[in-house]
Amino acid sequence: MNLIVPDWPAPARVKSLMTTREGGVSQAPWTGLNLGDHVGDDPVHVAANRARLRRQLPAEPGWLRQVHSARVVELGREPNREADAALTRQPGQVCAVLTADCLPVLLCDRAGSVVAAAHAGWRGLAGGVLETAVAAMQVPPDAVLAWMGAAIGPQAFEVGDEVRQAFVSQHPQAADAFIRHPASPGKWLADIYQLARIRLNQVGVQSIYGGSRCTFNEEERFYSYRRDGVTGRMAALIWLE
Template identity: 80%
Template sequence: MILPDWPAPPNVKSLMTTREGGASGAPWTSFNLGDHVGDAPASVAANRARLREWLPAEPGWLTQVHSARVVELGRDANLKADASFTLEIGQVCAVLTADCLPVLLCDRAGSVVAAAHAGWRGLAGGVLEATVATMQVPPGEILAWMGAAIGPQAFKVGDEVRQAFVNQHPEAATAFAPQPMPGKWLADIYQLARIRLNAAGVGAVYGGGRCTFSEVGSFFSYRRDRVTGRMASLVWLA
């Protein structure tokens, strides 16, 4: 488990799982929490049961579709979305990732928490901005923590990805390093997220720096392995 290093209020609890310590066999070895990646259902159930021991309730598992849709746990029945938030004690917001960027958020008063799944499509589509807006507190009162994602030395993208970000925020050009092959870039998804959070008024952004692609023993990576498991990033009010 990774315990986020951010100055969240004492009643805000959060964690990110790693790939270690579970029941799944190869290639999902071993703490896979995704039930949509081909792993044996019994193994996923065992891993989720193990995770549940750390939590006050079953997480609000989303059906993630790389969108900007945000749901309120306990109120929205349709959980086909890429972010969730709650104001209720004991509701657990969760996202699954294996290269995409997980972002956990809370306010300084500890009255609301949220979790967002920010792959490049969702990030460019405004999932972080939408999540900040649904929290219904001043953006300057929000803290954000970025979990492990594919690092800037491994995240290869094409011109269309770079343009999607630069068209909205010209400063995003600094998050892309050109590659020898024309039209190819290395992208810094952490920097892209910071730019968008800052533009939305969120200045207190923590985390970043871990690479799912290169840290083979700690993290699942879809780009590295294709068939692989999923980590969970979770936040709740206690």
């Protein structure tokens, strides 16, 4: 199993990682370490993959039913897991989000008192999932650190004008995160990492790390829904020791 360990100055008691597609038992088209139980893969294979991941963790992750919303749940307090971000203040509870092009964002505070994981596809991002997660942490935003995991890169994320308008109407500077598609009139190439930075900056989060990978172009390492359609899911996870 090949894992990504975030390179960010999180406190020592904050632990985090992101899985890749490498090292699992799923067969094509989910080949590798598919952790999604909602994508048509053999449930036995998904369970085996999750068991491999579980050996790296202090507890079973608090898996969410992700719906591209801005809802945040606090693990251990809310039974309804239909949400796109989770947080915890309790040691040993593991926040997790699943992605395959959407942007996973891990959050913690400098004191190591709270951690969160957010699933930021463009709908959730435009809907305020990052802002809601930061607010739910209940710490000063300038004390928050953010790490952006692997997502679809700016050379591959093709969107329509309605997506651009959804962001620019809220933050005019978001226009800088879009360039006209050179081969598709009326289409844009979007930088989801830049869009996330803008929104985090707007609520006072300045310490932002990661944001250099492309799930679409790195086929051997990452799942990509845009590239493959039927595919697996990776996990980004964070917890307190």
